[in-house]
Amino acid sequence: MTTTYDQITRLAPAPEASEPTWSRDTLATILAEDPAPETSPRPWWRKTRRRAAALIAAGAVALTAGTAVAVGGPAEVVKDALLEFMSTPNTTGNGLGVLHDPQLVAKFRTKNGVFVFWVATSSKGGVCFASSNGPGEGTELLDKKHFAYGCGGELVDPTAPGGTAELTRVDQLGGFFKDSDGPLIYGISPYPDAVQAHVQGPGVDRTLPIRSDSHGYGDAIPEASGARAVTVTFLDDAGHVLGSKRWVAPVG
Amino acid sequence: MSTTEGTAEFTRSWERDAPRVAVYARRHVATDDVHDVVAETFLHAWRRWDVVPQPPIAWLVGTARNVIANHLRAKGRRSALYERLVLLDAVALSAADAGLLATDRMAALERLAALPEEQREALLLVAWDGLTPDQAATVLGIRTGTLRVRTHRARKALESAGSNESFGPMTVEVLNEGGIR
Numbered sequence: 001m002t003t004t005y006d007q008i009t010r011l012a013p014a015p016e017a018s019e020p021t022w023s024r025d026t027l028a029t030i031l032a033e034d035p036a037p038e039t040s041p042r043p044w045w046r047k048t049r050r051r052a053a054a055l056i057a058a059g060a061v062a063l064t065a066g067t068a069v070a071v072g073g074p075a076e077v078v079k080d081a082l083l084e085f086m087s088t089p090n091t092t093g094n095g096l097g098v099l100h101d102p103q104l105v106a107k108f109r110t111k112n113g114v115f116v117f118w119v120a121t122s123s124k125g126g127v128c129f130a131s132s133n134g135p136g137e138g139t140e141l142l143d144k145k146h147f148a149y150g151c152g153g154e155l156v157d158p159t160a161p162g163g164t165a166e167l168t169r170v171d172q173l174g175g176f177f178k179d180s181d182g183p184l185i186y187g188i189s190p191y192p193d194a195v196q197a198h199v200q201g202p203g204v205d206r207t208l209p210i211r212s213d214s215h216g217y218g219d220a221i222p223e224a225s226g227a228r229a230v231t232v233t234f235l236d237d238a239g240h241v242l243g244s245k246r247w248v249a250p251v252g
Numbered sequence: 253m254s255t256t257e258g259t260a261e262f263t264r265s266w267e268r269d270a271p272r273v274a275v276y277a278r279r280h281v282a283t284d285d286v287h288d289v290v291a292e293t294f295l296h297a298w299r300r301w302d303v304v305p306q307p308p309i310a311w312l313v314g315t316a317r318n319v320i321a322n323h324l325r326a327k328g329r330r331s332a333l334y335e336r337l338v339l340l341d342a343v344a345l346s347a348a349d350a351g352l353l354a355t356d357r358m359a360a361l362e363r364l365a366a367l368p369e370e371q372r373e374a375l376l377l378v379a380w381d382g383l384t385p386d387q388a389a390t391v392l393g394i395r396t397g398t399l400r401v402r403t404h405r406a407r408k409a410l411e412s413a414g415s416n417e418s419f420g421p422m423t424v425e426v427l428n429e430g431g432i433r
Contacts, residue, residue, distance in 0.1 A: 011360065
């Protein structure tokens with residue numbers, strides 16, 4: 001008996017050779033671009049136990065807050081910083097179009113200060129972020145040790161040791177982290193209707209509110225010190241489960 | 253790798269892999285947009301060619317997936333069931349070439365279109381795009397085991413003929429996909 005799956009495998013499309021003129025012209029256009037391995041955008045952060053090293057400053061790809069401080073409120077500071085970044089040549093911030101206003105994803109106190117994470121999208125689908133980790137209230141974006149920002153780039157690829165994945169969606173950002181600041185979690189719900197994020201794992205059973213603007217959530221979860229991973233379940237305002245995501249704390 | 257070697261290798265990949273990336277794109281976007289997706293995917297590859305894993309097909313399809321996601325996001329919508337069916341119908345082999353009755357072909361495609369996206373993607377990356385489970389998992393940013401679960405569920409759902417079952421929320425296994433602190 002032929003199964004539906006068998007039928008579907010028989011329907012597999014055969015790749016067709018590209019149209020010669022288009023193929024030749026497009027290849028020439030691409031090769032005319034300077035691959036510039038020394039200056040092109042590079043992976044600009046790695047998982048790390050050290051917060052200050054969370055972003056890898058690759059040339060001009062990750063900037064510090066120097067010129068960004070002292071310009072209005074935190075959202076304006078973040079926006080100015082990201083705009084500066086986007087205008088810096090040969091960075092992952094180039095070509096993203098118009099930057100939308102940054103939105104606060106999460107802000108919470110950790111063992112060593114206040115962690116703040118902002119996200120901003122752009123008119124061309126770019127994803128930018130800024131994070132602050134300082135002893136103040138998290139809005140000062142004090143100095144380069146506590147403030148990092150960037151756009152696009154590549155994420156640590158969970159499936160390939162040393163590999164990376166392109167950052168294209170805001171809900172790719174975040175995770176469950178256990179480092180010198182103690183266990184913490186933050187992220188952005190992939191479900192627009194979600195209002196609560198239920199965090200469960202060994203030692204932790206907590207419901208976090210989801211912001212209505214950024215759909216962000218986050219908090220320190222010291223009770224999860226024994227957890228290797230946690231599951232976040234997204235609920236709508238009627239308590240219905242919309243989906244879930246499992247975060248595994250990075251090792252090393 | 254010298255620039256000359258890199259260029260030659262990239263050119264070979266373009267000739268060999270662009271048609272496969274196009275096939276992938278054709279089931280997600282309108283025909284008019286397929287060339288744009290392929291070109292943008294390979295432009296990303298060229299800019300990072302020194303770090304693109306070899307063979308590059310999984311990386312290319314994964315990047316195409318992101319390019320398409322951006323494309324759909326820019327249009328502010330996700331494809332509806334009917335639109336998915338139209339795209340699948342356009343890209344799948346004809347009934348004659350596949351040795352199927354036209355009615356069986358359309359019924360199979362309808363069931364395929366009705367699958368949850370993550371199950372359909374997992375299934376087709378292997379069944380249509382010819383990727384290994386490891387490669388398909390890389391494309392989707394999930395573990396190979398998770399991919400196998402998704403394909404298993406997809407096959408099970410496909411065989412539930414005439415089923416009106418709804419598909420519940422799925423658990424997505426992510427190892428700190430963001431990885432950013």
